[in-house]
Amino acid sequence: MLSADLRALLTGPGGPFERALEPVLGAPAEVFVQRAPHLPAVLDGAAGRTPDAPYLVAGERTLTYAGAARLARAYAAVLAGEYGVGKGDRVAVAAPNSPEYLLAFWATTALGAILTGLNGWWTPAELDHGIELTGPVVVFGAGRPLQRLHECGAAATIRIADLADLADLAGAAERLDSPADWPAAVIEEDDPAAIMFTSGTTGRPKGAVLSHRNMVHFGLFGGLGGAVAALAGGADGRQVPPGVQRATLLSNPLFHVSGACVALSTAPLFGTKLVLPPPGRWSEETALRLTHEHRLTQWSGVPTHFWRMLTHPDFDSYETGQVATIGSGGSTFAPELLRLIEEKMPGVQVTNGYGMTETTGAGTFLNAQKMDTHPASVGAAAPTMKVQVRDAAGTALPEGEVGEVHLAGAGVFLGYWRDPAATRDVLDDGRWYRTGDYGRIVDGVLYLESRMRDMIIRGGENIYPIEIEYRLVEHPDIDDAAVIGVPDTVLGQEVKAFVVCRRGAELDAGQVRDWVAGALAAFKVPARVEFRDALPYSQTGKVLKRELEGSPA
Structure with a gap:
């Protein structure tokens, strides 16, 4: 896909995406050499490189990278001093996306504690399950999720707090004390950083534990995929002009891997501006309006989102010419949709991929070049990832045969929180993850057939x-x-x-x-x-x- 010179520039010695084989939790895995040791270092790096660049825009409020780093340190000081949070503790949040939620996430990880993302749409009974399983020292909420938290049985034994109260205390601390550094905490790469609940297709949702390594890897993995897609697009492909800040919507919730890892890894690693849509269900009209107002350079979503935006009767009244990439994951792009994208947004780079919470979103990657020849696939093994299709006995199958998809790499999670049996069911000794999905490999690319249960x-x-x-x-x-x-x-x-x-x-x-x-x-x-x-x-x-x-x- 790339010339030898471009490949060396990206992944050669000293390159931004240089790779090496290292042991990760007892199994060899390909890792990025030029990586931050943990999440707080990612934010510090962004604050040093682009201190005044917008990081998060929520309505009239704009948070810069330097401002986010200052406030996150204050949040960490308050979490430690007022709420008694220390290394290994869980801090749960049930709230819509907001600057306060994101800052609490940064602060929790900086203390070596673990952010537990509770689904804001859960009922009190479902919230009780998540709280009982993970045992947080404090649960923060906002909006309707906070009301439901107070209806939980756990409210009698676990401290429930308003996220706004944490924000007020941290704001006062930042104004008065302006902490110069993070509270002292020794953080290792493979320490847990977050617990993300799976969708729970069988039984009750399980808590997938993601490490600092997992989440840092997500940003570099995505960055390399984006760089390859842009370079492979050639002169006719849309590009973000030098000096123009990349910008995208932060539509996915922070309790989900695709929201949290974009906000805590991809965006700070590459200086991206994240725009928070207003509360409520996703709207094609709102997405088009924010694209126009904030000069968004990237769209992310599922094919249905793109159908709805491209066929909106007022599509032509919004400026979309600066959108350089359209990215999705898991769902295939119908040829008719690809034709519509080319008609309405000629030259835009379309990418797709496949991954899940347990692999921190990593798995396969499909760029526009491969999409022309394999449009129904979800791509080849992504950089640093290994993909196999196996039979029921665990034997790798030849190309063309349908079997269960297995993934391995530095993005594979630590396991399910307090559920060793479920962890053993999906992780083998070589840290290969059983996805539960059916697929087949043809010409080196993966075609998804269905989830087993479907x-x-x-x-x-x-x-x-x-x-x-x-x-x-x-x-x-x-x-x-x-x-x-x-x-x-x-x-x-x-x-x-x-x-x-x-x-x-x-x-x-x-x-x-x-x-x-x-x-x-x-x-x-x-x-x-x-x-x-x-x-x-x-x-x-x-x-x-x-x-x-x-x-x-």
């Missing part, structure tokens, strides 16, 4: 929903689609499709079935079709199929 078995035939979903969204009148299996007396399961039509379009079930039948085998054609105004999505952009499974068959 696979439909119809009359003995294995059906992977993603293949049908991919076909459905290629229809010019379909905006979004999801496919699940529903019980059938004779066949065991049948295929059911949930379809969202584009604005002004009308389809019936027969037309949907005919469209699928035009490209896929008859047994994959949905027997049942349900039309929806919208599909249920999580805050991180994943279709909530469990909610669809509760719909009438």
Whole structure:
């Protein structure tokens, strides 16, 4: 993808992405040589390189990198002095994204403590589970999540505090004392930094423990992928001009790996400005307006987000010419979407990838060049990562055969908090992580088939929903689609499709079935079709199929 000179410039000795093989928790892993030793050093580095550059913009408030470092030190002093937080303690937060949440995150990690991100949409019972599992010394909340925290059974035994109170104390400390340095704490690379709860597809959510190494690696891993994509794009590809600050929305929640690691690693490592959208559900109109107002250079999301922005009736009234990259993860880009992106935003660099909380988002990477030849894939092994497809016995399979996807590398998590059995189930002695996803490798790139739990078995035939979903969204009148299996007396399961039509379009079930039948085998054609105004999505952009499974068959 790159010339030898460019490759040497990026990854050669002394280069910003120089790599080496080192032991990580007893297993060899490829690591970045030029890396910060822990998260507080990442923020200090950004404050030293670009002190006055905007870091976080929330409405009328702008926090610079130097300002964030000063305030984070004050937050750390207050956490230690007023709340008794020390190394190894857990500090839980249930709140919407805000500058206060981010500063509390920085301060917690600087003390060698562990930030526990509680899902702000959880019910009191779910919050109780997260609190009981992780045992924090204090739980901070804001907005509606704070109200739900006070309804928890844990409120009787755990200190519940308003995030605003922490902010007030830290602000006073910063004004009066202006701490010159972080509180003393010895932090090792493989010390825990955060607990992120998994989506809990089976049983109750588990707490995935991410280390300082994991989160620092995320930023460098993403930075190298972005640099390769930009350089491989050539002269015709859009580029961020020298001297122009990169800028993007911070839409993903800080209790999720894609939100936390962007805010604490990617952005400070590369001096990016993060813009917080207003509270509430994601809106294509808001995303376009903020792109225009803040001259955003990058869009991140899932394909549905890009469909909705590109087909918005007022798209042309917003300035998007400065957007250089569009990035996604996990979901494939339909050819029709790629054509629409090229038509509306010629030269923009499109990237995709595949990873999960347990690998700190790292796994595979797909740039625009590979997308032209392998559009339905999620790419090849990302820099520093290893990918295998294995059978049920754990044996690596040859190209073309479907099996369970396994990932290894410096991004692989430490394990599940206080759950050694679950950790053993997914991590082997070589620190290979079992993803629970089906896939196949062809020409060195990974094609996802389905999550194991999503696979439909119809009359003995294995059906992977993603293949049908991919076909459905290629229809010019379909905006979004999801496919699940529903019980059938004779066949065991049948295929059911949930379809969202584009604005002004009308389809019936027969037309949907005919469209699928035009490209896929008859047994994959949905027997049942349900039309929806919208599909249920999580805050991180994943279709909530469990909610669809509760719909009438």
